[in-house]
Amino acid sequence: MIGFKSLLQMELDDNSSCNDDDYFIIAAAGIVQTFSGHKRKPGGSVPGHVVIYRDRQDGHQRMFQDYLAANPTYGPHLFRRRYRMKRDLFLRIMNAVEAHDDYFVQKRNAANVLGLSCFQKVTAAFRMLTYGVPADLTDEYVRIAESTALESLRRFVAAVVDIFEDEYLRYPNEADTARLLALGDQNGFPGNLGSIDCMHWPWKNYPVQLQGQYKGHVDKPTIILEAVALDDLWIWHAFFGMPGSHNDINVLHRSPLFANLAEGTAPQVNFTVNEHDYTMGYYLADGIYPSWATLVKTISKPIGNKNKYFAKAQEAARKAVERAFGVLQSRFAIVRGPARIWDTETLGMIMRACVIMHNMIVEDERVVDPDERFEDGGENVRPGHGQATRTLDQFIEAHKKIRDKEIHVQLKEDLIEHLWNHHPDLYT
Incomplete structure (x- = not known):
């Protein structure tokens, strides 16, 4: 006859898995006993906890048949709806993440039992990103514990930022600048x-001692994302992490948006409006922003046609950036609802990863004109490469030029004349 301890050990060996904390507190203590009647702690396990048998292999096979099989249960339309992107793009991201971080490689534990697959861990992360659900809610379908789902989310967003940030959230290069100017x-x-x-972005699980710092005009703790977006919803600048008590002007003063321009490492922007030549590009902004040469605001109370x-x-x-925020929140509901993560570092990674994947979706699904060509090259311009770094005097002069109100006024007057004379029917 096999003893109780042997039966329990066999059951634990069969049900164990790697990289998982799937334990729940049992109601009665002292369940592990020997036939001698003496209670003792099971070696290597957590006292008072029991392992849940989730049948991860069957769960993986079911998920694979649902979405990745040659003839899946849920076709391309439902895959796009639930993962917010097409299957080819999802597979590209998943394979890159698996190659980048060994955590996502499926392994066997000490009992020779296969752990969670990369597809299960990435799907758990996507469910939290796209639907904004708690980690525990992914367990029933993905067959993954809450702690492992959170770890998968943290590692997934960190891997996405490491792999794709240089390509999908970079400062515009020469080719990008030419495209921006054409648009x-x-x-x-x-x-x-x-x-x-x-x-x-509202922050639910904020440290209580920081609530005054992160509470702003919405009367609840938030974290600010500053972004620059285009008509096709591509977000090429994202500065995240400022406390919600700041306004747009405070964020702009701390933003690295104009750093490359002041350092002399940004691509040249030369254009002519109303027979006046300009050497700096500009951004459309709302009324709270300062009257700088690089910002063009609306007229609050316009007089005259x-x-x-x-x-x-x-x-x-200017509504392009508002639309980009709306689409970003629609695709990744985690940045629409209150953030449940405790630390700002993980929140920053989540926001950057969502912006990066948003840009990847825009690139993957937008209609590209095959005859579209730009004369400029496509190499990135970085500090220390291309143009020489400016001296301190040149740096100060560049900042003064960026904030020159006279250029701001002249540029706005030229744009008023340009729109009226050359595009009279564009916005009617």
Whole structure:
């Protein structure tokens, strides 16, 4: 007859898995006993806990048949709906993450039992990102414990940022700048590099001692994302992490948006409006932003047909960043609802990963003109490469030029005339 201890040990060996904390507190203590009647702690396990048998292999096979098989249960339309992207793009991200971080490689534990697959861990992360659900809610379908789901989320977003940030969240290079200027010229705003604005992400599980720092005009703790977006919803600048008590001006003063321009490492932007030459691009902004040479705001109370038409055109074009925020929150509901993560570092990784995958979706699904060509090259311009870093005096002069109000006024007057004379029907 096999003893109780042997039966229990066999059951634990069969049900164990790697990298998982699937333990629940049992109601009665002292369940592990020997036939001699003496209670003792099981070696190597957690006292008072029992392992849950989740049948991970069967769960993986079911998920594979649902979405990744040659003839899946749920077709491309439902895959796109639930993962927010097409299957080819999802597989590209998943394979890159698995190759980048050994955590996502399926392994066997000490009992020679296969642990969670990469597909299960990445799907758990996607469920939390796309639906904004708690980690525990992924268990019933993915067959993954809460602690492992959270670990998968942290490692997944960190891997996405490490792998894809240089490509999908970079400062515009020469080719990008040429494309931005072409899009701006089509909209009646030559020299425009996009629209800038800020978004607040509510933070539910904030440290109590920091609530005053992170509470702003919405009367609850938030973290701010500053972004620059285009008409096609591509977000090429994302500055995240400022406390919600700051306004857009405070964020702008701490943002690295104009650092490359002041350092002399940004691609050259030369354009002509109303027979005046300009050497810096600009961004469309709302009324709270300062009157800098690199920002073009609307006219709050326009008088006259030209000013009214300009205000209408500027506000219509500036809505690109608002639309980008809306689509980002629609695709990744985790950044729409209150954040449940405790630390700001993980929250920053989540936001950056969502922006990166948002840009990957935009690139994957937008209609590309095969005849579209730009004359400039495509190499990234970084500090220390290409143009020489400026001296301190040149750096100070560049900052003064960025904040020059006279250029701001002249540029706005030229744009008013340009829109009225060359694009009278574009925003009617």
